Amino acid sequence: MIERLGEGVWWMQFGLGPPLLRNCYLVDDDGAPTLIDVGLPWDAPKIRKHLESVGYDVSDVERVLITHYDYDHVGGLRRLARDLDAPVSLGERDYGIVAREYTPPLLHHKGAFHRVLRRLFPLPLELQLRPLADGERVGGFTAFHTPGHNPGHTVYVHEERSAAFLGDLAWEDEGALTTPMRMDSYSLAEVRQSVGDLAERTPPFEIACVGHGEPLTRGGSEALGVLAASLR
Numbered sequence: 001m002i003e004r005l006g007e008g009v010w011w012m013q014f015g016l017g018p019p020l021l022r023n024c025y026l027v028d029d030d031g032a033p034t035l036i037d038v039g040l041p042w043d044a045p046k047i048r049k050h051l052e053s054v055g056y057d058v059s060d061v062e063r064v065l066i067t068h069y070d071y072d073h074v075g076g077l078r079r080l081a082r083d084l085d086a087p088v089s090l091g092e093r094d095y096g097i098v099a100r101e102y103t104p105p106l107l108h109h110k111g112a113f114h115r116v117l118r119r120l121f122p123l124p125l126e127l128q129l130r131p132l133a134d135g136e137r138v139g140g141f142t143a144f145h146t147p148g149h150n151p152g153h154t155v156y157v158h159e160e161r162s163a164a165f166l167g168d169l170a171w172e173d174e175g176a177l178t179t180p181m182r183m184d185s186y187s188l189a190e191v192r193q194s195v196g197d198l199a200e201r202t203p204p205f206e207i208a209c210v211g212h213g214e215p216l217t218r219g220g221s222e223a224l225g226v227l228a229a230s231l232r
């Protein structure tokens with residue numbers, strides 16, 4: 001399903017049910033259709049259909065922003081690549097994992113997983129991958145380096161749309177924001193630090209677009225502040 005969350009912001013949710021549900025988003029950024037995260041490989045045909053239902057073709061997409069290099073956030077790229085003529089941006093450190101500039105620690109549960117992931121499911125070469133630094137602007141979005149879940153996890157904030165794309169920095173549970181599971185993250189301590197850091201640095205936003213769970217359509221930055229306070 002695709003659901004409008006606010007002016008120019010749409011939510012797509014895939015999966016059979018919790019805890020396997022995952023989210024992607026579409027933003028009309030001043031006429032530039034922007035996809036944020038792309039789900040698993042088999043979500044790609046649905047992304048295509050959902051985009052069409054709101055008047056876009058995959059080839060219209062002008063950029064893809066990836067919150068982090070995890071299979072349920074980048075898997076769709078393999079099947080979208082042939083129609084996608086757009087740069088795909090992700091945080092510097094996660095770009096480093098993909099580009100083999102950085103080798104994740106083998107003795108860390110998620111590091112070992114990433115080593116396997118990039119070997120078994122390399123991202124298609126035709127993709128125009130771009131590393132993003134903290135604070136870098138892409139159209140109306142600002143990238144916030146928010147490591148912890150992944151070394152290069154990145155949150156994108158669109159001030160004009162009053163929306164933040166939180167990826168797996170924070171999930172939604174019963175209308176509130178919560179941190180992801182420990183086993184799924186490089187460092188939960190670093191996730192907590194990134195939550196506090198983002199809560200201080202981000203401009204206020206209403207819509208909190210989480211990687212998993214239901215996005216909040218109002219009071220997003222307040223909810224982030226509440227989460228940050230609870231982790232202090």
Ligand SMILES: [Zn+2]
Binds near residue numbers: 070072073168212
């Ligand atoms: Zn995820």
